[in-house]
Amino acid sequence: MPSVTSGKILVTGANGYIALWVVKSLLEKGFSVRGTVRSEAKVNHLKETFKSFGDKFEVVVVEDITKDGAFDEAVKGIDAIEHTASPFHFNAVDPQELIVPAVGGTVSVLQSALKYGTDVKRVIVLSSCAAVLEPLTTPKTFNEENWNNLSIQEVEEKGKDALNSNKYRASKTLAEKAAWKFVDEHKGELKWDLVTLNPPFVFGPTLHEVGSASSLNTSALDWYESVLEQTGKDDNALATGGSCYIDVRDLALAHVYALEKEAAAGNRFIISAGTFKWQDFVNAARKYTTGVSAGNQSYKPEDAVHLIKYDTSKAEKVLGMTYVSLEETTKAILDDFKEKGWWPKKD
Numbered sequence: 001m002p003s004v005t006s007g008k009i010l011v012t013g014a015n016g017y018i019a020l021w022v023v024k025s026l027l028e029k030g031f032s033v034r035g036t037v038r039s040e041a042k043v044n045h046l047k048e049t050f051k052s053f054g055d056k057f058e059v060v061v062v063e064d065i066t067k068d069g070a071f072d073e074a075v076k077g078i079d080a081i082e083h084t085a086s087p088f089h090f091n092a093v094d095p096q097e098l099i100v101p102a103v104g105g106t107v108s109v110l111q112s113a114l115k116y117g118t119d120v121k122r123v124i125v126l127s128s129c130a131a132v133l134e135p136l137t138t139p140k141t142f143n144e145e146n147w148n149n150l151s152i153q154e155v156e157e158k159g160k161d162a163l164n165s166n167k168y169r170a171s172k173t174l175a176e177k178a179a180w181k182f183v184d185e186h187k188g189e190l191k192w193d194l195v196t197l198n199p200p201f202v203f204g205p206t207l208h209e210v211g212s213a214s215s216l217n218t219s220a221l222d223w224y225e226s227v228l229e230q231t232g233k234d235d236n237a238l239a240t241g242g243s244c245y246i247d248v249r250d251l252a253l254a255h256v257y258a259l260e261k262e263a264a265a266g267n268r269f270i271i272s273a274g275t276f277k278w279q280d281f282v283n284a285a286r287k288y289t290t291g292v293s294a295g296n297q298s299y300k301p302e303d304a305v306h307l308i309k310y311d312t313s314k315a316e317k318v319l320g321m322t323y324v325s326l327e328e329t330t331k332a333i334l335d336d337f338k339e340k341g342w343w344p345k346k347d
Contacts, residue, residue, distance in 0.1 A: 122265070277301070
């Protein structure tokens with residue numbers, strides 16, 4: 001399929017943390033955007049955020065993304081789709097609370113694209129490194145050939161007793177697998193191709209509607225509590241806890257590049273800026289603000305053991321990905337928090 005360098009893009013779940021940055025990046029690149037939200041209550045913030053783009057941005061309500069035909073009207077007149085709508089939290093009791101909307105929403109938008117997306121040339125599904133990694137006790141570098149089948153197995157065997165993190169990971173793995181299966185089953189009928197993007201932890205400034213630091217989305221709240229509050233993080237946890245990350249602004253640009261690059265068609269891309277331990281962010285934060293405890297002062301980055309790494313060469317080669325530094329991400333987060341009055345805390 002040809003690349004998509006102009007036209008109108010559908011962004012599902014447009015009020016989400018990542019999705020707002022995707023919308024912003026698309027609009028700034030000259031695309032028009034139609035965003036979907038689940039209720040009218042989500043519309044005003046989006047319209048206010050992007051009012052400077054005038055009629056190049058519109059919002060439609062899709063109340064239940066898992067219903068057959070949920071996106072039938074939304075995909076009409078659309079040149080490409082960025083599907084970001086999927087729950088991300090670790091509070092589910094029944095794994096199906098996460099799996100049903102993740103899988104159902106993905107299949108629903110693909111079905112609508114097949115039936116009514118007559119102009120659609122590419123569908124990009126936001127997956128996750130949760131669909132790639134598997135828990136390890138020795139270091140490993142993962143690539144796009146890897147799939148997280150262990151989380152699916154645990155959820156199948158343990159149900160509600162599965163680890164909450166694995167309930168989420170299973171939902172992302174099953175949703176991405178469902179997308180590729182759909183394409184394989186309908187390859188003779190499709191006028192569009194599929195791309196999936198797999199980021200690790202996503203950090204960075206916020207554009208979405210959030211009233212307080214305690215109401216932040218899962219990854220941003222984890223950063224706030226781990227780095228600034230250091231909640232439940234002793235010296236050992238700061239030095240040994242961590243994973244890989246990407247700045248939300250880089251991830252948003254990846255969504256644009258995945259449209260623009262013809263060679264992206266039919267590919268899965270791991271998008272990651274690199275590894276971190278929480279102490280790395282603590283050290284960076286202390287350069288830019290006051291009130292942050294020193295944490296583990298004996299920590300040496302060169303001695304850190306990272307169990308999980310990702311081979312990102314494919315995204316760099318095909319998409320042309322580059323990444324802002326951990327320090328730049330930290331400063332952007334702190335500037336955002338200061339502007340909102342969340343940090344430094346007032347006495």
